Amino acid sequence: AQSVTQLGSHVSVSEGALVLLRCNYSSSVPPYLFWYVQYPNQGLQLLLKYTTGATLVKGINGFEAEFKKSETSFHLTKPSAHMSDAAEYFCAVSEVDAGKSTFGDGTTLTVKP
Amino acid sequence: GAVVSQHPSRVICKSGTSVKIECRSLDFQATTMFWYRQFPKKSLMLMATSNEGSKATYEQGVEKDKFLINHASLTLSTLTVTSAHPEDSSFYICSARKPGTSGEQFFGPGTRLTVL
Numbered sequence: 001a002q003s004v005t006q007l008g009s010h011v012s013v014s015e016g017a018l019v020l021l022r023c024n025y026s027s028s029v030p031p032y033l034f035w036y037v038q039y040p041n042q043g044l045q046l047l048l049k050y051t052t053g054a055t056l057v058k059g060i061n062g063f064e065a066e067f068k069k070s071e072t073s074f075h076l077t078k079p080s081a082h083m084s085d086a087a088e089y090f091c092a093v094s095e096v097d098a099g100k101s102t103f104g105d106g107t108t109l110t111v112k113p
Numbered sequence: 114g115a116v117v118s119q120h121p122s123r124v125i126c127k128s129g130t131s132v133k134i135e136c137r138s139l140d141f142q143a144t145t146m147f148w149y150r151q152f153p154k155k156s157l158m159l160m161a162t163s164n165e166g167s168k169a170t171y172e173q174g175v176e177k178d179k180f181l182i183n184h185a186s187l188t189l190s191t192l193t194v195t196s197a198h199p200e201d202s203s204f205y206i207c208s209a210r211k212p213g214t215s216g217e218q219f220f221g222p223g224t225r226l227t228v229l
Contacts, residue, residue: 032215034217042222042223043206043208043220043223044157044218044220045220046218049215051215051216090156094216100162101218103157103159104156105155105156106156108154
């Protein structure tokens with residue numbers, strides 16, 4: 001069975017500050033890990049994904065995440081927050097290529113001017 | 114690219130009527146599509162997995178007779194909410210798997226259903 005825990009349902013940062021959104025997963029096999037972003041009244045858009053290889057993954061809009069197997073974590077970071085980063089962020093895990101993904105409960109990111 | 118569309122984007126209907134939502138993969142063939150329901154400020158709730166040419170697999174607690182899913186072709190899946198009631202009001206999102214993308218899902222823009 002697979003599961004995802006996103007620590008902190010709401011994160012608030014000042015513009016220009018570091019963004020850190022936490023995600024821990026549980027999987028019985030090597031996982032595929034994803035971060036998606038959702039803007040109000042829209043679908044989800046992929047930010048980045050980890051499948052195999054390099055554990056530091058870079059995505060769109062300056063975001064990156066590091067897969068840490070020993071910590072079963074896949075935290076999302078961005079060095080400097082922008083107002084346009086305010087959105088809902090979802091971490092997801094998939095155990096096999098053809099299987100369904102399990103999503104975390106989401107983290108709402110607020111960026112203060 | 115990998116674009117998924119949904120139609121309609123917004124629908125308002127009377128209680129007791131049925132509503133059909135379409136999900137299309139525009140530039141790739143999707144053997145698997147997923148239907149989610151999202152409540153305000155909540156995560157995605159997977160309703161069912163739709164496989165082309167076969168019956169959908171519903172998640173526990175989802176009424177298959179109420180939420181009819183048809184995946185008639187490699188680019189189209191439909192969700193029909195039958196005899197809709199106000200409690201069915203929600204944001205419905207579909208996604209599609211594109212072969213060779215290591216599990217990534219491509220999401221449609223969602224459909225806002227309001228049942229009066």
